[in-house]
Amino acid sequence: MARWEPDAPGRLQQAALELFAERGFEQTTVEDIAVRAGVTKRTFFRHFPDKREVLFAGSEEFRRFFVDALAGAPASASPLESVAACLDEVSAAFHGRREYSRIRHRVIAANAELYERELVKLASVATALAEVLRARGVDEPAATVTAETAVAVFRTAFERWADADDRDLRAVVGEHLDVLRAVAARG
């Protein structure tokens, strides 16, 4: 017989998302999360470096997903075409996760500290994408500008989608990319 219930990190993530959604981030102590998951506060910090990070455990894979999608774009594509393909592939992956994404985004949007962390995670995605673009032969500052713009478009589209827009995320991202092209063409 196992000495402890398996998957403590998973139980902590589940408990944290529930509690944050129920009473809010600040009204939830790490002790509360730990108790609901059946462990101690100390064990929480063995699995997550801080209270916020429990909501961002998948961000490493998330970044890698972006990177792989961009790296897989056709070599003949222009910088914007390649990041557009990347965003399209990433967006498609959110197809079945609509409800979870919205709950999570609502929790994050409701708390400034969580929103800070979200922005940092997306900034690290942009940094990684810029690196891929450079490896694909794009010079600076075009690589960084393109990557940052792409992430800004994705974030803008994602927030609209999570907040109100009932279309598929792919459609919203595609529309926002078209808007970017139109805005740039007129200025």
Place this chain on the structure above:
Amino acid sequence: MARWEPDAPGRLQQAALELFAERGFEQTTVEDIAVRAGVTKRTFFRHFPDKREVLFAGSEEFRRFFVDALAGAPASASPLESVAACLDEVSAAFHGRREYSRIRHRVIAANAELYERELVKLASVATALAEVLRARGVDEPAATVTAETAVAVFRTAFERWADADDRDLRAVVGEHLDVLRAVAARG
């Protein structure tokens, strides 16, 4: 005779920037900052809501500066032209502050928590700019996409300028805007 030395907030900001630059953000306690400024820890938190905010006291005026600059752009300008004019005006204001800007940026870039706060402040600038664009008749999602892109360009240029580029900030921002136009035109 005054009971206390005047301008406690200013002394705290000065002390904090010095200490963060000397030993780093995490190696500096609020107590350290307060002692150097000649007050108590409690007084620090009377002037700043948290330890990080002592480096972001001017961000309200910063945002207003952006907003006023955008609001003052010619009504005939396209969205991108108007934010370009806004960024140019803001960039010009950094002319004499090069050394201070670089020290402050180095401190912020060296610590993840401070960088988080910086991103949130810039995100609030983007939100404010989008509102101005909507007031100028730009529809969604073009207003948000344009504002977020503008801030992304500014941040990218600012970081390059603070890190290495010896030109004037205006020149770097202008170059990055041109790069954005070129990238968008090819994709």
Place this chain on the structure above:
DNA sequence: CATCTGACAACACTTGGTGTCATCAGGCTA
């Protein structure tokens, strides 16, 4: 069977952040 390992509890500690009350210089009013 003996040992090692990894995940956890228990506990003490530092630091960020808050609530509360006392203090007192300078301004205001009588």
Place this chain on the structure above:
DNA sequence: TAGCCTGATGACACCAAGTGTTGTCAGATG
């Protein structure tokens, strides 16, 4: 002059986030 009010501060107690350290034991390893 005397008395009162105000605002910025110190002093102190407190909670919660996060860390270092030690002990424990189920299961794997030999």
